[in-house]
Amino acid sequence: MIYNLDKINEMAEGDEDFITSVISVFLEEVPTDLEALEVALENKNLEQVYQLAHKIKPNVDLLGMEQTRAIALEIETLGKNSANVSEIESVFPILKKDINQVVSELKKDFDL
Numbered sequence: 001m002i003y004n005l006d007k008i009n010e011m012a013e014g015d016e017d018f019i020t021s022v023i024s025v026f027l028e029e030v031p032t033d034l035e036a037l038e039v040a041l042e043n044k045n046l047e048q049v050y051q052l053a054h055k056i057k058p059n060v061d062l063l064g065m066e067q068t069r070a071i072a073l074e075i076e077t078l079g080k081n082s083a084n085v086s087e088i089e090s091v092f093p094i095l096k097k098d099i100n101q102v103v104s105e106l107k108k109d110f111d112l
Helices: 006-012 016-042 046-062 066-080 085-109
Strands: none
Touching: 006 016, 006 046, 016 046, 016 085, 046 066, 046 085, 066 085
């Protein structure tokens, strides 16, 4: 399991509906943002790459996905600094794999 709910549990203070709501929002938004990020990368739209990585970062952070957060931050920084697209392309597959794995785990773990 590459996620943990410590941060969400701390915020929820035992409110299971809140936890489920946060998970549901993650499952709705992050895969869509990830797809848009992939398209922006294919189109070499670094401004959009930056914005989408910036949007994904707090969502994965909330789920305690430290490695994934670090990669999102790296992509965000590279996009902001108009880095070579190949640098972003080299780390994007890790972000995609981690997010897809967590989406699958969350759906299974929360029956969503």
